[in-house]
Amino acid sequence: xxxxxxxxxxxxxxxxxxxxxxxxxxxxxxxxxxxxxxxxxxxxxxxxxxxxxxxxxxxxxxxxxxxxxxxxxxxxxxxxxxxxxxxxxxxxxxxxxxxxxxxxxxxxxxxxxxxxxxxxxxxxxxxxxxxxxxxxxxxxxxxxxxxxxxxxxxxxxxxxxxxxxxxxxxxxxxxxxxxxxxxxxx
Amino acid sequence: xxxxxxxxxxxxxxxxxxxxxxxxxxxxxxxxxxxxxxxxxxxxxxxxxxxxxxxxxxxxxxxxxxxxxxxxxxxxxxxxxxxxxxxxxxxxxxxxxxxxxxxxxxxxxxxxxxxxxxxxxxxxxxxxxxxxxxxxxxxxxxxxxxxxxxxxxxxxxxxxxxxxxxxxxxxxxxxxxxxxxxxxxxxxxxxxxxxxxxxxxxxxxxxxxxxxxxxxxxxxxxxxxxxxxxxxxxxxxxxxxxxxxxxxxxxxxxxxxxxxxxxxxxxxxxxxxxxxxxxxxxxxxxxxxxxxxxxxxxxxxxxxxxxxxxxxxxxxxxxxxxxxxxxxxxxxxxxxxxxxxxxxxxxxxxxxxxxxxxxxxxxxxxxxxxxxxxx
Numbered sequence: 001x002x003x004x005x006x007x008x009x010x011x012x013x014x015x016x017x018x019x020x021x022x023x024x025x026x027x028x029x030x031x032x033x034x035x036x037x038x039x040x041x042x043x044x045x046x047x048x049x050x051x052x053x054x055x056x057x058x059x060x061x062x063x064x065x066x067x068x069x070x071x072x073x074x075x076x077x078x079x080x081x082x083x084x085x086x087x088x089x090x091x092x093x094x095x096x097x098x099x100x101x102x103x104x105x106x107x108x109x110x111x112x113x114x115x116x117x118x119x120x121x122x123x124x125x126x127x128x129x130x131x132x133x134x135x136x137x138x139x140x141x142x143x144x145x146x147x148x149x150x151x152x153x154x155x156x157x158x159x160x161x162x163x164x165x166x167x168x169x170x171x172x173x174x175x176x177x178x179x180x181x182x183x184x185x186x
Numbered sequence: 187x188x189x190x191x192x193x194x195x196x197x198x199x200x201x202x203x204x205x206x207x208x209x210x211x212x213x214x215x216x217x218x219x220x221x222x223x224x225x226x227x228x229x230x231x232x233x234x235x236x237x238x239x240x241x242x243x244x245x246x247x248x249x250x251x252x253x254x255x256x257x258x259x260x261x262x263x264x265x266x267x268x269x270x271x272x273x274x275x276x277x278x279x280x281x282x283x284x285x286x287x288x289x290x291x292x293x294x295x296x297x298x299x300x301x302x303x304x305x306x307x308x309x310x311x312x313x314x315x316x317x318x319x320x321x322x323x324x325x326x327x328x329x330x331x332x333x334x335x336x337x338x339x340x341x342x343x344x345x346x347x348x349x350x351x352x353x354x355x356x357x358x359x360x361x362x363x364x365x366x367x368x369x370x371x372x373x374x375x376x377x378x379x380x381x382x383x384x385x386x387x388x389x390x391x392x393x394x395x396x397x398x399x400x401x402x403x404x405x406x407x408x409x410x411x412x413x414x415x416x417x418x419x420x421x422x423x424x425x426x427x428x429x430x431x432x433x434x435x436x437x438x439x440x441x442x443x444x445x446x447x448x449x450x451x452x453x454x455x456x457x458x459x460x461x462x463x464x465x466x467x468x469x470x471x472x473x474x475x476x477x478x479x480x481x482x483x484x485x486x487x488x489x490x491x492x493x494x495x496x497x498x499x500x501x502x503x504x505x506x507x508x509x510x511x512x513x514x515x516x517x518x519x520x521x522x523x524x525x526x527x528x529x530x531x532x533x534x535x536x537x538x539x540x541x542x543x544x545x546x547x548x549x550x551x552x553x554x555x556x557x558x559x560x561x
Contacts, residue, residue, distance in 0.1 A: 016264040019236045042550070043260050046214050051236040 002063070002072060002186065003111040004036035005029065011068060015043045019051050022073070026057065029075040032152075034060070034112050037071040044069055058148070061116035063186045072112040084150060086157035090169045092177055095144045103142035108156040109175070113148065117175075117182035127152045130159055139165055146171040187273045189266070190280035192256060194292035197282060198313050201225045201484070202294065202491030208253045210245075210279075212238065212268050213260055213286070221553075223258060223282075223289055223314070224484040235264035242271045249277065261285040287549060289314040293339045295321075296492050298477065301428040303406045309477065309492055310339065315552065316480050317363050318493055322427055325404030329353040330376075331425060331433055332479045333366040335548060340370055351376045353401050353410070357435025357479055358422040359384035361448040362527040364548050365537050368392075381414075381421025389539040395423055415466055417459025418444035420451070432474040432497060437462055439478045440486040440495050443506030445523055448530055452520045460515055463507055472498030528553055 008025045010018040018039045025035055037048065045062060048071050052059035060072040090098070099105065105122040107114050114124040125133050127147070137143060143165065147153040150172045157170045200207050206227045211218050212235035222230065231248055238245070249255060255272065257279055259265040265281035272279040282289065292314060298307040305324035312318070312334055320331040321343065328349040330340050333356075344351050351374040354367045358381065368390060371378035379395040380388070397414035408428055415424040418436040422444075425433040437444045443463060446455035474497045481493045488494060501507050509515040527533070529551040535541040536551070543551065 014263050015259065015261055016235050016239075016267050020239060023236075023239055046216065047234070047236060050214050050216075050234060054234070054237055 002036070002070070002115050003034070004072065005033040007036045008038065010037055010039045010041075010044075012040055014041050015047065017041075018044045019047055022048065022051070023055075026073070026075055031075055031077055032110075033075050034110050035073045035075065036112075037069075037073065039069045039071065040067060042069075044071065048073070058113075060112050061186075072116065074110060074113065082151060082154075084154045084170065084172070086154050086161065086168070086170045088157070088169045089172050090144065092171065092173075092179075095146070095169075095171050096180075098142060098144060101142070103144055104137070105171075106137070106143050106145045106156070107147070107175075108145060108152050109147050113175075115185045117184055119146070119175075119178065120181065120183045122146070127156055130156055134160070134163055137165070140167070142167045142169065144169050144171050146174055148175050150174045187276055187278045189269045189273045190278075191283050192280045193283050194288045194314070195294070197223060197256065197289070198292055198294045198311075201228075201313055202296075202487070204489075206253060208250055208255050210249065210255060210257045210268065210272075211259075212257060212264050217260065217286075221286070223286075226484060229253075235259060235268055238268055238271065242268065242275055246275060246277070251277065255279045257281045258289075259285050261287050286314070286553075290549070290552060291336055293319070293334065293336055294491065295339070295343055296490065298431070298492055298494055299475070301408060301430065303408070305404070305406075305408045305428065307427060307431060307477075308343070309494070310334070310343075311487075311491060311493065312363075315363060316482060318477070318479050318481065320433060320477060322403055322408065322410060323347055323349050324408035325406050326350060327352045327404040329355065329401060329403045329410055330367070330370055331355045331410075332357055332360075332435065333370050335364040335366040335369070337366040337369045337373065340366065341373060344374075350374065353377055353379065353403065355379040355395065355401070355410070355425065357424065357433065357437075358419040359388075359534060359537050360436075360479075361419075361530040361534050361537075362480075363552055364533055368539070381419075381423050383416070384419050384421030385538070387538045387540070395421075397423070413466065413470075415462040417446055417455055417462045418448070420455065420458070422462075426470070426474065429471070430475065431477050432467075432470065433477045433479075435479045438467065438476060438500065438504070438507075439480055439482065440476070440493060440500070441504065442482055443504070443519070446519055447523060448526060448534075452523075456516050456519055459519060460512065467497070468501075470497060472496070472501065476500055 049059040058074040063070045107122040108127045145153040145157045157168045160168045208229045211232045218232040257265040257269040262285040269279040269281040294311045308321045310319040322329045328351045354371045377393045379393045382394045399412040401410040411426040413424040446452045
């Protein structure tokens with residue numbers, strides 16, 4: 001089961017109720033949190049992504065199991081561009097070169113985002129779990145930190161640098177510009 | 187203000203009678219682009235319902251106050267919500283009962299004309315999908331051709347007309363909609379006819395529909411004659427009814443011709459299509475009235491809502507019948523074809539009897555416009 005901060009049961013409800021309920025539920029989420037919407041209305045497959053786009057939330061994906069659709073959305077209301085602080089940055093192209101030389105791609109997006117599409121071989125540690133899972137990382141290895149747009153990876157890179165990691169690079173702009181294959185784990 | 191519920195049949199009359207109507211379609215933009223309720227004098231505004239959750243104030247200036255307003259969505263729920271919001275904002279509005287789903291299913295029977303000895307031909311216009319089915323009545327009997335899956339409509343119509351359905355025929359193995367032919371035959375004990383060339387993979391029994399076969403309807407033996415006319419499928423067969431009407435199936439439409447690619451054999455079937463349209467049909471009487479199995483655009487409807495035109499007129503006006511050069515013809519019917527109909531491969535499987543989806547699944551497969559033609 002994919003991790004979500006809030007689950008919404010909209011099973012058995014027909015249009016427009018799944019969206020009406022999703023909208024309400026989203027209001028109670030904090031920015032960056034994941035909402036799972038369980039629905040049986042097939043129309044939700046087209047409408048939830050379109051609604052998300054119209055209001056600026058990130059629609060992550062949908063998985064179907066026993067006739068139930070599990071949609072994953074990430075709340076995005078704060079679109080302010082924050083200046084990237086971590087100084088060591090690399091581009092997607094440079095990152096690709098580095099993979100062959102033993103570097104690690106560290107994907108700090110939420111589990112659901114990772115599940116619906118990540119770079120093959122990337123290690124998943126969501127931003128919120130980084131502090132408690134740092135010992136899984138090797139200080140001698142080059143670490144390329146990636147997220148969707150470079151914002152969370154910047155924070156993660158700063159955190160790692162403070163903890164004494166020196167070979168940490170923020171991949172910019174992030175998964176939004178990744179043109180290669182995506183691996184799914186759903 | 188009032189919120190009214192309109193049935194698909196009520197909206198169908200507005201299409202046929204060329205009335206004015208303002209449609210607020212609250213489905214997704216893609217869905218609207220793909221398929222909508224077409225009317226000669228209809229105006230449209232497409233705003234997805236989920237952009238109206240906070241209110242309709244912003245769109246009020248775009249909605250005329252001197253016209254009927256119909257709110258349309260996929261299944262009904264969202265259109266009711268938006269119609270109620272409009273009503274609260276002081277506007278009269280109607281919503282479509284059952285949404286586009288019921289629009290897709292509605293059949294409107296319209297009389298085409300009289301036949302010898304008091305016989306009649308009826309066309310069943312499925313406005314939402316562009317499908318056309320037929321009933322030929324003579325005496326106490328009827329033949330049904332290219333029936334869609336809403337078999338009750340045909341059974342009830344026969345009951346109303348006090349006739350027994352004795353023959354059920356399909357011009358070909360359909361790829362864009364599910365045939366109701368076998369169900370009607372099963373319900374009435376009628377014979378179901380299909381071309382053996384189209385039925386090779388079919389898993390049910392049928393009467394072979396061969397070139398030259400003549401089906402007689404009623405005690406006065408009104409004739410429905412089979413004319414082999416391949417090209418859309420390898421088994422496509424036309425019917426000449428009472429030497430007056432030519433039922434062309436998906437080979438020839440009013441403003442377009444059939445496409446040869448829905449069974450994956452475009453290249454193989456181009457020559458057949460060419461021969462049917464440029465030789466076999468040319469040998470027929472030009473005063474036959476062509477009755478196709480589809481219309482593609484609302485402009486193909488006559489004033490009375492029927493889809494019918496004299497063969498001679500089509501020879502003069504239909505672009506697909508006027509491509510002299512064979513190479514050009516080949517490229518027109520094999521290149522730059524419109525997208526294939528929704529779930530067409532599955533629909534073919536259903537019509538072969540290999541898949542037996544439930545009603546909801548059938549509705550899902552048939553959603554969207556038909557795309558059987560090349561213009």
